[in-house]
Amino acid sequence: MNMETVPELQHRTVLLDEAVDALAIQDARASGIYVDGTFGRGGHSRKILERLGAEGRLIAFDKDPQAIQQAESITDPRFEVVHGSFASLEEVLAGRGIAQVDGVLLDLGISSPQVDDAARGFSFRADGPLDMRMDTTRGMSAAEWLATETEQNIEKVIRDYGEERFAFQIAKAIVAGRAVRPISSTRQLAEIVAHAVKTREKGKDPATRTFQAIRIYINQELAELEVGLNGAFRRLAPAGRMVVISFHSLEDRIVKRFMASKANVPQPDRRLPIRAKDLPQPEMKLLSKLKPSAAEVAANPRARSAVMRVAERCTGAAQ
Numbered sequence: 001m002n003m004e005t006v007p008e009l010q011h012r013t014v015l016l017d018e019a020v021d022a023l024a025i026q027d028a029r030a031s032g033i034y035v036d037g038t039f040g041r042g043g044h045s046r047k048i049l050e051r052l053g054a055e056g057r058l059i060a061f062d063k064d065p066q067a068i069q070q071a072e073s074i075t076d077p078r079f080e081v082v083h084g085s086f087a088s089l090e091e092v093l094a095g096r097g098i099a100q101v102d103g104v105l106l107d108l109g110i111s112s113p114q115v116d117d118a119a120r121g122f123s124f125r126a127d128g129p130l131d132m133r134m135d136t137t138r139g140m141s142a143a144e145w146l147a148t149e150t151e152q153n154i155e156k157v158i159r160d161y162g163e164e165r166f167a168f169q170i171a172k173a174i175v176a177g178r179a180v181r182p183i184s185s186t187r188q189l190a191e192i193v194a195h196a197v198k199t200r201e202k203g204k205d206p207a208t209r210t211f212q213a214i215r216i217y218i219n220q221e222l223a224e225l226e227v228g229l230n231g232a233f234r235r236l237a238p239a240g241r242m243v244v245i246s247f248h249s250l251e252d253r254i255v256k257r258f259m260a261s262k263a264n265v266p267q268p269d270r271r272l273p274i275r276a277k278d279l280p281q282p283e284m285k286l287l288s289k290l291k292p293s294a295a296e297v298a299a300n301p302r303a304r305s306a307v308m309r310v311a312e313r314c315t316g317a318a319q
């Protein structure tokens with residue numbers, strides 16, 4: 001579809017002030033360098049630019065060409081947008097001769113325009129081609145993947161990334177369904193899943209978990225998050241802030257564990273009891289964990305599952 005014919009869909013930024021406040025862009029830090037790893041429709045980026053001084057700099061990333069098209073309308077000389085994953089943050093910064101940044105923001109997952117445009121194939125509510133790629137310029141669509149993947153791997157993805165207890169039945173139904181007719185639309189997949197799911201969760205469409213799982217797999221969301229967190233950490237200046245907003249427990253678990261490991265906070269799965277005096281110096285300080293207010297959730301129901309975590313690079317940490 002010609003992108004110029006797509007009506008512009010809106011994204012309501014979650015935890016807008018809270019996330020930008022957490023970057024602490026003030027005093028000397030207003031002339032720092034910041035990264036918005038998930039530009040979306042630029043709600044956070046625009047607010048960061050409002051707070052930045054004349055010498056400050058903001059580098060934004062997004063995998064989605066439609067987000068990039070929006071970002072390119074920002075003509076501010078302090079701003080630059082990169083079409084690519086935040087997993088490439090380190091090499092992109094290195095390519096610009098930037099050794100350290102003062103803050104990194106990641107507002108994970110998909111934007112409302114991606115969900116609301118049926119042609120992107122993310123939604124089980126509207127019929128559209130079964131695509132689900134954030135970056136439509138590369139990689140395999142969900143339809144292509146479901147056409148070729150083994151039943152065992154489909155089951156594993158749906159179980160691991162959707163935490164779906166009917167993963168076995170759904171994978172079986174997908175493989176039986178594709179033998180009759182290629183699964184090329186969101187509605188077709190949603191119907192196959194609905195028949196395979198035996199008991200319904202209250203208030204939840206039976207396709208919710210499967211769509212989430214396939215989307216995470218197609219976009220390699222969790223693997224890229226791990227790489228992005230590590231890259232952001234290595235590039236953070238002392239006292240630099242890392243602010244991450246997650247929208248489901250799999251993401252939040254990764255963020256929580258990453259920050260906790262850098263802050264020497266004991267992990268439930270750490271086997272050996274380690275005496276405090278034997279622990280290495282913490283490299284990060286945990287600053288806050290926050291959820292949207294009831295008023296924000298009432299105004300924007302998509303904010304309901306958001307969790308924001310903030311950590312700061314310790315000043316004494318080795319670079």
Ligand SMILES: C[S@@+](CC[C@H](N)C(=O)[O-])C[C@H]1O[C@@H](n2cnc3c(N)ncnc32)[C@H](O)[C@@H]1O
Pocket residue numbers: 011012013014037038039040041042043044045061062063064067084085086087107108109110111112134224225
């Ligand atoms: C929740 S939206 C961000 C909204 C944004 N903060 C705003 O205020 O408009 C998430 C965006 O991140 C992008 N995205 C998700 N994972 C990404 C990744 N690994 N690298 C770059 N962009 C990513 C998606 O394409 C989407 O546009």
